[in-house]
Amino acid sequence: MDTSIHSGRLAFMAEPRVLDFAEYPVPEPEPNGLVMEISRANVCGSELHIWNGRHPVKKRGGLGHEMVGRVAALGEDKTTDSRGDALSVGDRVVCTYFQTCEQCRRCADGQRNLCDDAYQFFGRQPEEAPHFHAAFATHYVVHPRQHVYKVPDVIPDSVAASANCALSQVMFGLDSVGLQYGETVLIQGAGGLGLNAAALAKARGAHVIVIDAVASRLEQAKRFGAYDVVDLTKIPDLADRVAHVQELAGGQGPDVAMEVTGVPAAFSEGLQQLRRGGRYLVMGNLSPGSTVPFDPGYVTRKALTIKHVDRYDGRYLAKALDFLARNLDTYPFEDLVDAEFSLDDLGTALEKSLAREVTRAAIVL
Numbered sequence: 001m002d003t004s005i006h007s008g009r010l011a012f013m014a015e016p017r018v019l020d021f022a023e024y025p026v027p028e029p030e031p032n033g034l035v036m037e038i039s040r041a042n043v044c045g046s047e048l049h050i051w052n053g054r055h056p057v058k059k060r061g062g063l064g065h066e067m068v069g070r071v072a073a074l075g076e077d078k079t080t081d082s083r084g085d086a087l088s089v090g091d092r093v094v095c096t097y098f099q100t101c102e103q104c105r106r107c108a109d110g111q112r113n114l115c116d117d118a119y120q121f122f123g124r125q126p127e128e129a130p131h132f133h134a135a136f137a138t139h140y141v142v143h144p145r146q147h148v149y150k151v152p153d154v155i156p157d158s159v160a161a162s163a164n165c166a167l168s169q170v171m172f173g174l175d176s177v178g179l180q181y182g183e184t185v186l187i188q189g190a191g192g193l194g195l196n197a198a199a200l201a202k203a204r205g206a207h208v209i210v211i212d213a214v215a216s217r218l219e220q221a222k223r224f225g226a227y228d229v230v231d232l233t234k235i236p237d238l239a240d241r242v243a244h245v246q247e248l249a250g251g252q253g254p255d256v257a258m259e260v261t262g263v264p265a266a267f268s269e270g271l272q273q274l275r276r277g278g279r280y281l282v283m284g285n286l287s288p289g290s291t292v293p294f295d296p297g298y299v300t301r302k303a304l305t306i307k308h309v310d311r312y313d314g315r316y317l318a319k320a321l322d323f324l325a326r327n328l329d330t331y332p333f334e335d336l337v338d339a340e341f342s343l344d345d346l347g348t349a350l351e352k353s354l355a356r357e358v359t360r361a362a363i364v365l
Contacts, residue, residue: 010137011346012062012126016053019347027130029075032144036093039157041135042066042337043353043361044165045191045262046286051350054287061125062134063346064363065097068151068160069140082147083318092151094163094321096314097122097135099145113172113311136346136363147314152325159324159333161362162192165312167320169283170197170260172312174204177281177305179256181205186245186254186273187226189261189284190217192336192360197258198224199331200323206256209248211241217359223332238269245273253278260284268292271304279305337362 006026014020029035041064050058071091081087101107104116121143124133132139142148151160170193179185185201187194190212201208202225210221213232221229228248235241246253253275259266262284270280299306324333339358341349342365349361 008132008137008139009343010062010126010132010134010139011064011343012134013051013060015060017051019350022126022131024126024131026072026139027132027141029073029078029141030144031076032078033075034071034078034087034093034142034148035073035132036067036069036095036140036142037072038067038069038135038138038140038365039092040068040161040362040364042161042166042192043349043363045193045284046165047350048354049262049286052354056288058123061123062136063350064135064137065122066161066165067097067135067140068092068094068157068163072139075144081149082314083149085150087148087150092157092160093142093148094151094160094317095140095142095148096146096164096168096317098311098314099143100147100314101145112313113309118311136343138343138365147317149318149321152321154328155321155324156334158337158362159328160321162196162333162336162360163320163324164317166192167196167200167323168312168316169193169309170258171200171320171323172316173197173258173281173283173307173309174200176309177256177258177279177307179204179206183207183255184209184249185256185258186211186249186270187221188212188257188259188266188270189263190214190221190229191260193260193283194258195220195224195336195359197260198226199327199333201225202227203323203327203330207249209245209254211245214356220332220335220359223335225331238272241269242272249275252276255279256281258283262286264290264292268294271299271302271306274302274304277303279307282306282308336360340364 098118101117106114210226211230218229
């Protein structure tokens with residue numbers, strides 16, 4: 001790649017709810033790395049936390065991490081993806097937005113999803129070389145410690161972009177909480193994470209219940225494997241909702257509940273929904289400073305297990321691709337993204353997503 005005549009463009013948040021753009025030379029890839037030309041990138045809930053000023057530390061910088069693209073340039077010695085498949089310029093790929101350093105204490109202990117250096121590059125500002133650190137851009141630099149995988153030909157770009165992070169994240173989470181065949185799972189939230197989780201849980205033989213306040217999302221949840229749906233607006237009283245979910249779950253409450261709403265009040269409700277001895281997977285609440293009443297004695301008396309999951313093991317991205325390739329005709333993954341925007345219209349995509357006017361938006365380049 002002749003970088004002397006190539007430049008790329010990126011979007012970044014100058015401050016919460018203020019978007020700006022910049023142009024930089026497209027860099028050469030480092031040894032064992034690559035440069036990707038982005039085809040499309042999705043707006044994930046994490047971006048909305050940042051955009052809305054609710055992220056604990058990120059108040060400025062690049063946005064976007066769910067993406068798919070083509071290899072624009074391969075670094076020296078970079079001949080295969082992370083599972084050994086041959087890589088060439090032009091191949092479609094997905095990658096983790098974080099790295100696994102394999103050197104920190106967390107990696108050494110086998111908790112690779114908690115790598116202390118995961119955001120070494122993702123957290124950089126756009127003016128810092130190699131500039132292309134986030135997905136809402138024409139290009140993206142993949143560093144040697146990031147997982148990267150070729151996309152099977154059967155998976156369209158519109159589906160592949162969601163493999164990282166939505167599908168990989170919920171797949172890792174459901175494994176972490178040990179969802180078993182025949183169990184009942186209550187999924188709180190029917191956005192991108194919740195719909196992917198519904199498909200995975202259904203494929204594992206679980207009885208899936210999805211709760212949300214948006215009717216169109218609940219209709220979508222049925223197509224993604226939900227056996228029962230609960231409309232918050234039709235059962236506004238919490239005690240009534242708990243009684244209703246218990247009835248749907250065989251009279252004792254769900255075995256597993258999964259919070260992917262990002263709404264703090266959902267955490268309190270999830271604890272009350274679970275059966276005695278149930279397990280609670282918490283993945284959606286990221287914003288600092290938002291608190292809810294918490295009764296430790298209630299959790300003890302009910303013998304609940306609460307499992308919080310941050311990121312995922314990078315190898316799950318390959319598992320996510322395999323799941324998509326096997327289930328494209330079973331679940332309507334292509335319908336997960338219901339609005340497409342250009343890079344220039346990213347601000348509109350973020351605002352419409354924040355207002356829940358769309359389920360999931362994509363930036364198409």
